[in-house]
Amino acid sequence: MDVHPDVERTAESIATMETRGAAAIADAAAAALATQAREGEAADPAEFRAGMRAAARRLRETRPTAVSLPNALRYVLRGMQGEDVTTLRDSVVDCAETFRYDLDRAQDRLGRIGAGRLRDGDVVMTHCHSTDALACVEAAVEQGKHVEAYVKETRPRQQGHITAKELREMGVPVTLVVDNAAHRYLDECDHVLVGADSIAADGSVINKIGTAGLAVSARDRGVPIVVAAGTIKIHPDTLTGAAVEIEHRDEAEVIDDETRAELGDVDVLNPAFDVTPPRHIDAIVTERGQFPPESIVTLMRELFGDAVEAPWQEPGDGVP
């Protein structure tokens, strides 16, 4: 079934990482579902529902690791109610709007909670670019605290440059370092502050590749590791034992054509994420408060219950 061109464009933009970051992906997916509902050409309720499921599947298949994407799709499709096309359409559009509004508010709230951990004069080390992590720094700055940052470059896509720029816009002094220099500068830092793409039931944090190594180094240097992540990053499937799929991206992000030719027969791996175990994490800051990683499972049960639906599936199709 064809999906609305806007859904196709959004899916492309997520897959190519023009739209990136777990929260931004969730927001874009909800907006695309609203467009599918508003502008899709469905003759009857069954066709409307099938069109919504097809749009959700197209968005779902773009990137596998950030659970904010399927959580957004679940939220919007669960709100799809009605016996005629107009009611169905309105319910999806309303639900997508509520989701996007709540996502924004949740980030503001978690920012204020995370800011409570930062004292005047603190230095943070960041990895990749996380809007949740930056919300904590921004709130601290708004409270009048002076915060400085060591920003890891984050190979291969160098999202650290985005972080550096946004911190500078907040007036935060920034020192950009290559990833391998993190250990050297941790003694000058009071916190490691990162985001998350998914949080598993045991409190493991799945985030940009390099987070796990940074956490090991930070433990060694006695620097607390704080993960800023809205509850949209909680991965309900892990409650029943499912593993979080780690995305592997193209080798072209790591080496160019010329280097590829020089290297010859060499395998290149480009995993986008890694898993930091709960024992290396001090706190997970959400809009519902901050939690030790081990207690995330309680929040997960409260928010998602035990049954995880895949509302984009066609009836009778067993594959989520």
Ligand SMILES: O=P(O)(O)OC[C@H]1O[C@H](OP(=O)(O)O)[C@H](O)[C@@H]1O
């Ligand atoms: O939701 P926010 O906090 O903005 O971002 C969360 C995480 O999403 C990013 O992944 P990518 O750059 O899309 O691969 C980073 O891993 C970042 O920590």
